[in-house]
Amino acid sequence: MTPGHVNSGTGGAAEKPRLLVRRLSKRYGNVQALAEVDFELRPGEVMALLGENGAGKSTLVKVLSGLVQPDTGTIEIDGAAVTLYPSARSQTAGVAVVHQEYSxxxxxxxxxxxxxxxxxxxxxxxxxxxxxxxxxxxxxxxxxxxxxxxxxxxxxxxxxxxxxxxxLLVRDARILIFDEPTAALADREIERVLAVIKRLAAEGRSVIYVTHRLPEVFRIADRVTVFRNGRSLPARPTSELNVDAVITMMLGRELQTMFPKRGTLGAQALLQVEALKAPGLVEPVSFVIRPGEIVGLTGQLGSGASAVVEALAGMVSPVSGRVLLDDKELSLRSRAATLKRGIAYCSADRKRDGTFAVRSIRENLSSPWVRSVARRGWISARGERERSGDIASRFAIDVKRLATAVGALSGGNQQKVAVGKWLGAEPRVMLLEEPTRGVDVGARAEIYQHLRDLCAAGLGIVVASSDTAEVLGLSDTIATFYRGRLTAIRPHAEWTVDALVREVMHQEAA
Ligand SMILES: Nc1ncnc2c1ncn2[C@@H]1O[C@H](COP(=O)(O)OP(=O)(O)OP(=O)(O)O)[C@@H](O)[C@H]1O
Ligand SMILES: [Mg+2]
Incomplete structure (x- = not known):
């Protein structure tokens, strides 16, 4: 609970809710996205809305913003029954939204x-x-x-x-909704967003805040509502909870380990990066990846961490320096050239180039390797089905929904498809940018485990991530970047959270 907050919890019972949702349901085909959901929001309160991927959070957000018409249920704002569909009505009623997918x-x-x-x-x-x-x-x-x-x-x-x-600031709204506003942001920008939201709540507006970054919840939310499989659990004050308790509410079980154990690294270099220069880098960058190694690159927005990954993927030009894969020089001229040598690349922006929204999950999963199951130009439907099914089940993607268009999946499930599709391509090196953005804690643990399994098979992995906990927990070696320069590279054991944050902020931190 924020000290001195207008909504002091104790007076809450007497206070009339700003928003009251009762027994709200919404079905898509055979998916019950919301099942008799109850939800309450008080004036001046920040309510965190949490739940696994596909739990129904964005569906509630879309109902409240008038994009989706609910099947049944009632909504009251300041004691008056309202209809929020279509969106013009929602706007008039004083609801403003930052959606998960930017608009x-x-x-x-x-x-x-x-x-x-x-x-x-x-x-x-x-x-x-x-x-x-x-x-x-x-x-x-x-x-x-x-x-x-x-x-x-x-x-x-x-x-x-x-x-x-x-x-959203332009609008004079009573109810502000943020659907994963920080998923694409690094620490610096997250601070800014949280500060803006706190200010808005202090002005008496009510905020619904959807996120998968659980530590944020404790910095900003007064209460927490958890959705599980389209159903709502009763709201709880944040002051009664901690991260583990929230995870247990979300998953319905405890999460044993978030980060899998590290394995042994190969002795020889798998990928040698020598004096790499590329757009976004002001100094040449050199490092080595051994088989089985995860190298985490981290920094603020525009630090150069992503620039390295994009250059290695053959995405940008001009690029200079030498990169050797298995001691043979690798051409970074094009994406096709690096892909041919076994470099898989998963971009941070799945909307631009990660997935094809109108294509089915199966087609998306098989897109990088579908040729390998083709005979004389004919795709083996069975081969495609089997391998896609295998990847889907390993990545907690519902195998029964393989024919569904990716665009109909929840945000986090789209991310799982974007990462998972590379597994079938049997790469030598995986390059990942923000691999768990928008992915729930349970599925995140599964992705980490999977990356470790790939390491055990001798792959090398480069992860560019702005998530400090992820970089520390996942990487064998961590490199920090600041304004286009590699500022430090050390084994994970030589880093602490503080040291990492300080290095990432560099001389900016006074
Ligand atoms: N337009 C649609 N057509 C079909 N199914 C849909 C559609 N929109 C959502 N769904 C389904 O409804 C369920 C709830 O999705 P929703 O987007 O609300 O989840 P979420 O809690 O926001 O998840 P995430 O954390 O991944 O963003 C999911 O199973 C999703 O696939
Ligand atoms: Mg969502």
Whole structure:
């Protein structure tokens, strides 16, 4: 509980709820996304909404934002029954949302996006005023460096997410909903988002905060509601809980180990990176990956950690330096060239290049290796089915839903498909950016275990991640980056959380 918070818990019982949801249900085909859900939100309160991937969190968010019509159930705002569908009604009722999948229009400018879709924005607003207003909003979320005239498609994923939050500030809403606003962000930006949300709640607005990053919950939420398989558990004050208790509520069981045991590393180098230079790096980078090794690269937004991964994947040019795979020089000229040598790459942005939303799970899972189950140009349906099924079951993807379009999956399940599809390609080296973004704790543990299994088979893995706990728990070797430079590289045992955070912030930390 935040000290001095307007909603002091004790007075809560007498207080009229800002939002009251009763026995809300929503079904998609044969998936019961919400099953008689109860949900309550008080004025000035931050409520964390938690649950495994597919538990129904985003479905509730979509109902409240008027994007989805519920099958049954009632919703009250400040004591009055409301209909929130379609979204214009939800807006009028004072609900504003930052959705899980960003929704800015990429071909418009930042300034235009900031005032899009808002009632009451004068259409003849002078560009100069628009610009000034946009600048204020951008600086509120720490995007001072972005020119309001920039096209949104030029922004990084993190910047887009911060832009979404800036968009929400424009609206004078009573109920603010954030669906995984920090999934794409590094520590620095997360701080900013949490500060913005605290301020909004202190002003008396009510906030629903969806996340898989559980430590955040204890920094920002007054209470916690957990969804399990479309059903709601009664809300609990955060002060009564800890991370383990929340995990047990989410999974319905205890989580034994988050990070699997490390294995032994091969003696020879698998991948040698020598004086690599690429866009986003201001100094050449050198390091070695041994068979069985996970090298974690970490830093703030734009630090260069992702730049290294993208260069090794053959995604960018110009690139210079030498990279040897099994002592043979590797051409980084193109994605096709690196893929051919067994370099698998899983991008941080599954929406742009990770998955094909309209294709089935099976087609997505088999896309990197489908040719290997083809005979004379014909794809073996059986081969594809068997191998996809195998990957799906290893990754806790529902095997019965392999024909479902990936776009219909919950966010975290889409991420599992994006990572899992590379397993069938039998790579030598896996390059991963933010591999567990939006993935629930249970599935995250499974992904980590799987990466370790690959290591045991002699693979080398590079993970670029902004999640400090992940980098520390998963990696054998950790390299930190700051503004385009590799600043330190050491075995995991020589790092602590503090040392890692300090190195990542570098001289910025006073
Ligand atoms: N448009 C749709 N068509 C079919 N099924 C859907 C659709 N939208 C959601 N679902 C299903 O409803 C269930 C709940 O999904 P939802 O997106 O609410 O989960 P979530 O709790 O937000 O998960 P995550 O943590 O992964 O984001 C899932 O099984 C999902 O596949
Ligand atoms: Mg979701």
């Amino acid at each position: 800015s229009v990429p071909t418009l400018s930042v300034a235009e996006n900031l005032v899009l879709g808002q009632a009451g924005v004068p259409s003849l607003w002078l560009p100069g005023r628009l610009r000034a207003r946009a600048r204020d909003l951008l600086s509120a979320v720490g995007l001072d460096h972005i020119d309001p005239g920039t096209l949104v498609e030029r922004l990084s994923v993190a910047e887009m997410q911060l832009l979404e939050i800036a968009r």
